[in-house]
Amino acid sequence: MATIRDVANRAQVSTATVSAVVNDSAYVSPELRARVLAAISELDYTPSLAARNLKRGRSQLIALVVADLANPFFARMVWAAEAAVAAWGYSLVLFNSDEKPENERRILARIRMLSCDGIILVPVDVTSAIPQRDTEGEPVPTVLFGRTVEGQKTDTITIDNVSAARQVTNYLMDLGHTRIGTITGPLHLTTGRGRLDGMMEAMRARGLEPAASHVRPGEFREDTAYSVARELLTLPEPPTALYIANGVMALGVMRALADLGLKCPDDISIASTDTIPGIGGLRPRLTRTEHPVIDMTNEALRLLIDRINRGTNADPRNVVFQPSLVVGESCGPYRDSPPLAR
Amino acid sequence: MATIRDVANRAQVSTATVSAVVNDSAYVSPELRARVLAAISELDYTPSLAARNLKRGRSQLIALVVADLANPFFARMVWAAEAAVAAWGYSLVLFNSDEKPENERRILARIRMLSCDGIILVPVDVTSAIPQRDTEGEPVPTVLFGRTVEGQKTDTITIDNVSAARQVTNYLMDLGHTRIGTITGPLHLTTGRGRLDGMMEAMRARGLEPAASHVRPGEFREDTAYSVARELLTLPEPPTALYIANGVMALGVMRALADLGLKCPDDISIASTDTIPGIGGLRPRLTRTEHPVIDMTNEALRLLIDRINRGTNADPRNVVFQPSLVVGESCGPYRDSPPLAR
DNA sequence: ACCACCTAGCTAAACGTTTCGCTGAAAAAT
DNA sequence: ATTTTTCAGCGAAACGTTTAGCTAGGTGGT
Numbered sequence: 001m002a003t004i005r006d007v008a009n010r011a012q013v014s015t016a017t018v019s020a021v022v023n024d025s026a027y028v029s030p031e032l033r034a035r036v037l038a039a040i041s042e043l044d045y046t047p048s049l050a051a052r053n054l055k056r057g058r059s060q061l062i063a064l065v066v067a068d069l070a071n072p073f074f075a076r077m078v079w080a081a082e083a084a085v086a087a088w089g090y091s092l093v094l095f096n097s098d099e100k101p102e103n104e105r106r107i108l109a110r111i112r113m114l115s116c117d118g119i120i121l122v123p124v125d126v127t128s129a130i131p132q133r134d135t136e137g138e139p140v141p142t143v144l145f146g147r148t149v150e151g152q153k154t155d156t157i158t159i160d161n162v163s164a165a166r167q168v169t170n171y172l173m174d175l176g177h178t179r180i181g182t183i184t185g186p187l188h189l190t191t192g193r194g195r196l197d198g199m200m201e202a203m204r205a206r207g208l209e210p211a212a213s214h215v216r217p218g219e220f221r222e223d224t225a226y227s228v229a230r231e232l233l234t235l236p237e238p239p240t241a242l243y244i245a246n247g248v249m250a251l252g253v254m255r256a257l258a259d260l261g262l263k264c265p266d267d268i269s270i271a272s273t274d275t276i277p278g279i280g281g282l283r284p285r286l287t288r289t290e291h292p293v294i295d296m297t298n299e300a301l302r303l304l305i306d307r308i309n310r311g312t313n314a315d316p317r318n319v320v321f322q323p324s325l326v327v328g329e330s331c332g333p334y335r336d337s338p339p340l341a342r
Numbered sequence: 343m344a345t346i347r348d349v350a351n352r353a354q355v356s357t358a359t360v361s362a363v364v365n366d367s368a369y370v371s372p373e374l375r376a377r378v379l380a381a382i383s384e385l386d387y388t389p390s391l392a393a394r395n396l397k398r399g400r401s402q403l404i405a406l407v408v409a410d411l412a413n414p415f416f417a418r419m420v421w422a423a424e425a426a427v428a429a430w431g432y433s434l435v436l437f438n439s440d441e442k443p444e445n446e447r448r449i450l451a452r453i454r455m456l457s458c459d460g461i462i463l464v465p466v467d468v469t470s471a472i473p474q475r476d477t478e479g480e481p482v483p484t485v486l487f488g489r490t491v492e493g494q495k496t497d498t499i500t501i502d503n504v505s506a507a508r509q510v511t512n513y514l515m516d517l518g519h520t521r522i523g524t525i526t527g528p529l530h531l532t533t534g535r536g537r538l539d540g541m542m543e544a545m546r547a548r549g550l551e552p553a554a555s556h557v558r559p560g561e562f563r564e565d566t567a568y569s570v571a572r573e574l575l576t577l578p579e580p581p582t583a584l585y586i587a588n589g590v591m592a593l594g595v596m597r598a599l600a601d602l603g604l605k606c607p608d609d610i611s612i613a614s615t616d617t618i619p620g621i622g623g624l625r626p627r628l629t630r631t632e633h634p635v636i637d638m639t640n641e642a643l644r645l646l647i648d649r650i651n652r653g654t655n656a657d658p659r660n661v662v663f664q665p666s667l668v669v670g671e672s673c674g675p676y677r678d679s680p681p682l683a684r
Numbered sequence: 685a686c687c688a689c690c691t692a693g694c695t696a697a698a699c700g701t702t703t704c705g706c707t708g709a710a711a712a713a714t
Numbered sequence: 715a716t717t718t719t720t721c722a723g724c725g726a727a728a729c730g731t732t733t734a735g736c737t738a739g740g741t742g743g744t
Binding site: 345346347357358360361362364365367368389390392393394395396397398 | 699700701702703
């Protein structure tokens with residue numbers, strides 16, 4: 001492949017002149033510019049970003065590390081991130097830690113080797129470590145997404161999980177439900193913990209509390225939620241309403257209802273934090289809080305590009321998005337003695 | 343950030359010795375090796391992939407260019423590709439051409455600049471151009487995925503679209519349906535064209551042909567399929583069965599049915615090529631051909647890594663996956679005079 | 685005519701790594 | 715004891731680009 005030296009030879013100019021034309025970084029006379037452009041075209045010259053990176057210390061790469069790429073929530077985030085990164089003139093390097101700390105460590109080491117200009121990270125745990133450029137501690141520009149991490153001075157983009165859960169729980173209580181169960185996310189994550197806290201706070205504010213047997217861990221996984229929902233729904237005294245802590249688990253719960261021959265809201269009311277795109281149009285429409293994933297991702301990129309350009313000394317910023325309740329068709333007023341599952 | 347020279351200084355050896363230790367590429371005495379490893383640790387040294395790339399001519403990057411990242415089919419592909427690429431020791435650079443030729447051209451130019459070691463490309467059109475390393479025409483190792491391109495000597499991974507459509511259409515005809523409609527993909531794509539061809543061939547083999555008004559373009563988009571389905575289903579003599587050419591459009595059709603108060607298979611039978619993960623568990627379960635996206639993606643990566651290692655001179659390989667019909671609950675036997683939509 | 689200033693284009697070093705070829709010391713062969 | 719062979723470790727060039735500093739020629743002022 002042709003290099004800048006080949007182009008310089010062909011155009012009878014220096015490499016500095018070719019570089020000035022390619023980058024439009026200095027005045028070059030029209031005559032020389034025309035010769036350089038002709039040589040570039042004739043030789044089909046493409047600059048090497050590796051060489052440019054080596055000289056300038058910028059890779060034009062943004063790393064995105066999601067926690068569970070199989071989750072449609074993160075698929076939407078990837079979609080938005082790719083578009084935003086392209087719009088800013090970068091390329092997206094995608095990693096999936098699959099909720100494993102050892103994967104995350106290896107990925108962050110790889111990101112240092114690639115000398116990515118910035119990172120968007122969905123941390124696997126509250127102790128995830130932001131990579132540093134060197135032992136003196138200058139961090140790679142990083143935005144934490146959706147979840148926060150202890151003791152780290154980085155920009156963060158989160159949603160108000162407590163408020164999301166509170167809105168859903170209040171809605172169910174407004175409909176008269178008092179026996180409300182929940183299927184939770186992992187409680188070591190700020191998202192999982194915040195959503196359970198929000199539900200508990202909302203119920204306690206009205207002098208209520210879920211039965212211990214009605215609070216089950218679903219690990220943010222569809223299949224786990226499916227199993228747990230079957231258990232909940234076949235208890236002697238099942239809940240009359242369910243708060244489900246993410247969209248993927250909501251899908252599992254809907255599958256469990258279908259398999260048990262139960263309908264919502266006839267037999268049970270269900271509502272969730274977030275949903276799955278695509279099923280939003282199916283009946284019954286799920287009552288849920290909506291996460292503005294696209295807006296959050298775009299804002300994360302804006303913060304990150306700003307951090308890359310302005311350096312890492314400025315105070316970190318924490319942007320908290322507010323979820324909004326979307327009332328669907330999956331919740332109804334409390335009624336005595338819902339039919340037992342068969 | 344520490345460089346190999348810093349490590350060499352600290353360990354009192356040469357950069358060649360440090361490189362030999364880091365890469366395990368030559369014998370180094372235990373004493374020197376220990377000194378180098380200690381220095382690496384003390385200085386928190388991370389090799390620069392940019393410098394390595396410049397010297398070796400290998401970036402350790404694989405580019406994945408999908409055609410529509412909003413489509414869950416491609417989201418699954420991205421999930422599988424990230425895992426496979428990581429397993430082979432590469433990093434994944436993700437691009438979304440959004441079915442636009444001008445995006446694809448810009449993306450392929452960027453991939454050359456990044457000197458990606460290989461590309462998996464879902465081409466936007468049958469005339470998409472595989473990038474060359476130089477004007478002498480040595481191509482970047484590339485595997486075309488799902489769709490093929492005219493006159494290009496590259497490895498390809500496809501599904502037998504004709505067979506997929508034929509299986510679904512035969513199933514519907516076996517149930518007694520003769521008035522079968524279809525919502526097609528873009529016909530300039532080998533996938534869209536192949537599926538319509540397969541349906542036509544299957545019907546013609548039994549002396550049948552869809553009514554012209556029953557063949558509508560859905561562009562592989564959910565919202566387009568939704569509109570088109572409403573039109574089809576409110577015709578004076580609507581089809582009694584529908585073949586839908588991809589999973590996303592099947593979702594749109596199901597939404598249209600729900601909005602029109604129609605049920606399948608009671609009011610109409612519907613079946614599709616491919617589906618959307620996540621809705622497979624909801625009722626009624628969609629009858630469909632299943633695309634082994636994960637297997638196809640893994641095989642694409644195997645072909646690509648092999649091509650990277652062995653060079654681009656070997657004959658191209660074309661692996662065609664066979665879809666399999668999965669009978670769900672969305673099709674029933676033909677019955678006279680299905681109820682009209684209200 | 686001479687001097688001062690400006691500027692387009694050039695030279696060459698540097699970015700961080702790899703690796704070829706060299707060399708001095710040790711081991712083996714005679 | 716001498717000669718030959720082997721090998722661990724090293725020096726330095728190269729990968730392709732950018733850019734600081736230099737210079738020759740042109741322009742403007744006196």
